Amino acid sequence: MAEYLEERRGNYTGEADAVVLPANSSEVASVVKICADSNIPIVPQGGNTGLCGGAVSKTGQIILNLRRLNRITDVDPINDTMTVEAGCILADIQQAASNIERYFPLSLGAEGSCQIGGNLSTNAGGINVLRYGNAREQVLGLQAVLPDGQIWSDLNELRKNNTGYDLRNLLVGSEGTLGIITAAVLKLYPQPRQVETAFVALKDLDSCLELLTAARIDSGGTLSSFELIPKLGIELAEKHVPGCRNPLSTSSDWHIIMVYSSAANGTDLRLALENTLANALDNEIISDAVISASETQTTQIWKIREGLVEAQQMAGERYTYDVSVKISQVPEFIERAGMLAQSKMTGIRPYAFGHVGDGNIHLSLFQPDDVDGTVFRARLPEFDELIFNLVHEYGGSFSAEHGIGLLKLEEMSSYKDPAGLSVMRAIKQAVDPFNIMNPGKVLP
Template sequence: MDPFIRALIAVVGAERVLSDPADMAPYLTDWRGRYRGVARAVVCPESTGEVAAVVRLCAGHEVPIVPQGGNTGLCGGATPGADGEAIVLALGRLNRIRDIDADNNTIVVEAGCTLAAVQTAAVEAGRLFPLSLASEGSCTIGGNLSTNAGGVQVLRYGNTRELVLGLEAVLPDGRVWDGLRGLRKDNTGYDLKQLFIGAEGTLGVITAAVLKLYPAIHQRATAWVAVPDPVSAVHMLGLMRRHCGDRVTAFEIVGRSALDLVLAHIPGSRDPLLGRPEWSVLIELSDPAESADTRTLLEAALSHAVDEGLACDAVVANSLAQASALWALRENISEAQRLEGVSIKHDVSVPVSRIPDFLDRARQRLTQMWPDIRIVAFGHIGDGNLHYNLSKQAAEANAAFVGRTSEANRIVHDLVASLGGSISAEHGLGQLKRDEILRYKPAVEMELMRSIKRTLDPQGLMNPGKVLDVTVRAGRANEKI
C-alpha cells in the first residue's frame, strides 16, 4: 500500500479513505458534468482535528488538497485536476450544529451541514437563517462560504459574506484558526474571516462558522407578474420598495425561454399566466409580525404597477402550496437546463439600473453572430445578478456551439465590464473563469490576490488550479504571471 494512503488511514480510519475508482467517482465530477478529475484518494474527516491532521500530512508530503462540500458548484471549483496528485477532502461528515444562541441571534455550524439543515435548526429555535438557494437540500455551508453564495434573498439580507460573524479554518500548514466569535462589533485589526469567504478553498479549509439569525417570518405573499420589458421590471422594483419597504424579500426576473425549459422538462410544471409573456417577475414579501397583511400590501402595490403600465398581468398565491409551485418554476430552471443539455453559462452582475441595457445590447450582438441562438436569461434582478445562458434550439448543435464559448464570452463579458459589472456574481471563478478574470481585473488587484495566496499557502497545495493562475510547490516555483 502507498505509504501516504497508509498514513491517511492512520488519521481517519480505513473506511473513510476511499481509493477505489468506483468509490471515488461521485467526488470527481462536478454537478454539471463539465469537469472530471482524478484523485489520489477521497478523505472524509469527521472533526476539525482530523481535518488539521490530514492537512498537516499533505503539507509534509506535498500533496495538493481539493476541499469539497455538497459538490453542487457550477464552475468546477471542487473538482480535482487531471494529474491525479491531489486528494479530495470531503467535508460532509462535519455536519454538527454546535450551538444556537437565540438571544444573540447566532448559530454555530460545521462546514458540512447542508444549508437546509441550518435553515431547519433556525426554525426550531424560532429564528430564520435567510440564505436560500435552489440546491439548499444538498449544498453545504462550507461551499456557500467558499463561494460567497447569493441566492434569492440577497435583496433584503445580503450575500453569505454579510451573514457571517466568525469562522474556524484549518490553515495550509495544518494550524487551526479559531475565529468563532459571535460579535457584531470587533474592531481589533484585519477582518481575517473575509479572506476565506469567497476564496473557494484556495487559502485554507473552512470547518465551522458563526452565522447570523433573524426573526422568524410569520407572513408571506408571493406573486408571478408579467411585465412589458426589463425596463418595466426595474421600475417596478423601485415601486415595490417604495410601497412595501424592506418587506420586499425577493424580486426575480424570468425570461420566456427559461420558463419554457422548465415547462418542458419538469413534471407537473404549469405556466402561471395566459398569453405567454416574454418577461415575468417573481415577487415575495415577508414580515415577522403575525399581524402583518402582506397579501393586501402586495395586491395594492401591484395595482399601482398596473396603473403605471409596469405590469400586464399577475397571479398572487392563495396558499403555501401555490407559492411553492411558483417558486419551483424559478428554482428548477438550472435543473431544466441540465436536462436540456450543454450550454454556455454566464453568472454576471451589473448595476440594477443597467440591466435593461445589458439585456438589449447583449441580445443584439449575439443574434448578429448567431441568428438561431436561444438566450436563457433569469436571475436576481433586485441585486443586479443575472444568469445568462446560451444554446441552440437543436440540442444536437450544442456540442459544437459550446466550442465557441470564448467568442460568446467576449461579447457577454466585455459588455458586462463596460457597464461596470462583474463576470462572476455568485458562482465563483473555479476552473471555469480562472483565466477569464485576467482580462477584467486590474493587474495590481491580481498581484495583491497572488501575494495573499503566496503568504498563506506558500506550497500552493490548497485547491490548485482554481481562482488564481498560480502554482507554487515546496522546493520549486512555477508561477504564471
C-alpha cells in the same frame, strides 16, 4: 470515489489519489499537516454543487470532503446565532433555525445538498440577497485549518469586533485556496410570520425597474426576492419538468416572482403587495399578476423558478454566464447581449433569468436548431469574449455569485484589476507558500 470526482456540469474530469473524510477539525488539521509535510495538494470539498470546477481534483491530489463535520453545536436565541460545523447541509441549518422560530436567509437551488462551508467558501448568493446580503453577511465567527495545519479558531458571536485585518472575510469567498473552513457562527433573523408571494407578467423588460422601485418603497423594506423569469423559461419548465405550470393564463415575454416577508405583527403585507400590483396595473407597468393564496400555490410558483434551471439541461447545448451589472442597467444589458449574440450566430436563443433585484443575471445562449453541437461548442471562446467584454463595458462583474474555480481563470487575467490581482497573489504566497491548498483555482 466516483461521487466525489464527478463534476456537475461535465466540464471537467476529476481524478484523485484519495478521498479523505475527517470527522472533526482536529482530524482535518492532522490530514493537512501530513499533506504539508509531504507536499500533497488538497482540494477541499463540500456538497460538490459548485458550478465553476472549484472542487475538482486531479491525480497527485487528495479531496478532503467535510461531510462528516455535520453537527450544529450551539443555537442561541438571545444572541440570535447558531454555531455549525462546515459540513452541515444548508437546508438542515434553515430547519434548525426555524425550529426555534428564527430564520437563516441563505437560500439557493442546491440547498438540499450544498454545505455551509462550501457556501461560505464561494460567498454564495441566492434568492434573498437583496434583503439579507450574500453568505459573507451571514457570518460572525469562523474556524479554519490553515495550510500549515494550524487551527485558526475565531468562533466569536460578536456584532462588533474591530481588531485589525479581517481574516474571516479573507477566507469567505477564497474557494478553498487559503484554508479549510471547519466551523462558523452564523447570524439568525426573526422568522417571517407573513410571506406574500406574487407571480407577475411584465409589460416589457424595462418595466422591471419601475416595478422594483415601487416594490422597494411600498414594501417598507420587506421585499426579499425579485426574480426574473423569461417566457422561454416557463415554456421549457412546462415541457421538461413534471408539475411546472404557468400560474397565469395570459402570455407575456417577461415575468417576476416577488416576495414581501416580515416578522412584524399588525402590518398587512398582503394589502401592501396588492397596492403595489394595482398601481402597477394602472400605470401599465405589468399586464397581469397573481398573489399566492396558499402554501401549495407558493410552492408551484417557486417550482417554475427551479424548473427553468433544470429544464435548461434538457434543452440542448448552451453557453451559460453568471454576471452582474448595476441594477438600473439590467434590461439594457439583457437586450444588448441578446442582440449581439444573435448577430454573431443566427438562430441562437438568449435566455436570461436570475436575481435581478440585485443586478445578477444568469444568461444562457441556446444552440440554434440547425447548428451542429460540435460546431456550437467550438465557438464558445468567441461568445465568452463577446459577453465578458460587454459586462466589462458596463463596469459589471464576470462572476456574480458562482465564483472563479477553474472556469473563470482566463477572465481573472483579462478583466480583474492588475493591482488587485497582485495583492491576491501576495496573500496566497504568504498564507500558503507551498501552494498545497486548492492549487490552480481562483488565481491564474
